[in-house]
Amino acid sequence: MKKILLLGSGELGKEFVISAKRLGCYVIACDSYAGAPAMQVADEFCVFSMLDETPLRAAIAKYQPDLIVPEIEAIRTEVLLDVEKQGFEVIPSARAANLTMNRDRIRDVAVGLGVRTAKFSYADSAAELLAKATDIGFPVVIKPVMSSSGKGQSVAKTAADVQASWDYACAGMRGDRQKVIVEEFIHFEYEITLLTVRQRKGPTLFCPPIGHVQERGDYQYSWQPQGMKPEHLSAAQQMAEKVTTDLGGAGLFGVEFFVTKDEVIFSELSPRPHDTGMVTLISQNLSEFDLHARAVLGLPIPSIECSEGASAVVLADKEGSAPTYTGVEAALSEPGVDVRIFGKPSTRPYRRMAVALAKGLGALQRAREAAAKIKVVV
């Protein structure tokens, strides 16, 4: 039985714990607040800020896990680099966790590998941001180098927007680096997440591409499979293989691409299950969480089967605690529809609280209709 220390206990971690426990693992779920989704299904839990070196080291020393599995980006990843040297195993690797926590570091790796990205630059002041944005050409997308789920992200349409974008990025930044990435705005036809599985034994596997739509830099709904021109799919797979091979280790990655009429552009990647990949809870024989669990445990993945499916998020609209949910009965009365309520103990505007899933013909519309029926009450 493998002992897993899960760093981050949100909705993605909760499904991962269920998958890992079904395969006989013992899981200690960690996060900065009590009652986090994954803690509700784990064997033990531990509450501390994973950005703090001391409690993070203490948890690793106390539990002596076989595997350390990061579930969020905001972790004191220097500690992971250090404990990996001492012989602990970090999934997929401490380097992957460290690089992907910093948009600039992973972007520099991708560029070094010759992977196509949007034009971009970095800035550490409003004045520098204005100069870099002007060089690239408006509109530009601005994101803190340390953030996720769209936090601190905005689009500057003209020079007049730059100061507001800088202030917004500074307010949404986490971690200790006051730095942003400024990117050319890509007018893509669609965007995808390519779930990519690195196995301990065996070749890298790809799930059929997942299409998704984002608002405020955060995912709203996703579907699988997203139809792609064969040459675009193979370009995306080649880039995903290149970057994940460089990062190394075993596990599932969510590799994000923009697809324009003529080309595929790498955006970023998560060295762990991806929020848009929650669709695989209904569309695949093995969900992205099952695949991550099998890959990290070195278990076989003989085939990945997919049929049409979709997911749509249920968001909170205000701050509160002990939420309840209405409309679940109405949502579930449709055939082929399912719901996952994460069980987060508190709400804030736009916090993702649940997801509706649908399979079969018209899955996307039915998932969105089901999500719209569910209301978060606080």
Ligand SMILES: Nc1ncnc2c1ncn2[C@@H]1O[C@H](COP(=O)(O)OP(=O)(O)OP(=O)(O)O)[C@@H](O)[C@H]1O
């Ligand atoms: N250069 C760009 N051009 C056009 N749209 C963009 C660009 N960069 C980001 N976006 C849009 O914003 C979304 C979020 O961006 P990105 O994935 O970089 O942020 P994130 O905070 O890391 O999100 P997550 O943590 O949920 O993956 C993208 O999926 C895309 O819809």
Ligand SMILES: NCC(=O)N[C@@H]1O[C@H](COP(=O)([O-])[O-])[C@@H](O)[C@H]1O
């Ligand atoms: N795009 C990354 C992502 O979706 N991460 C997921 O959201 C949780 C945080 O949610 P919270 O902010 O509501 O606590 C994380 O723990 C993870 O499960």
Ligand SMILES: [Mg+2]
């Ligand atoms: Mg993203």
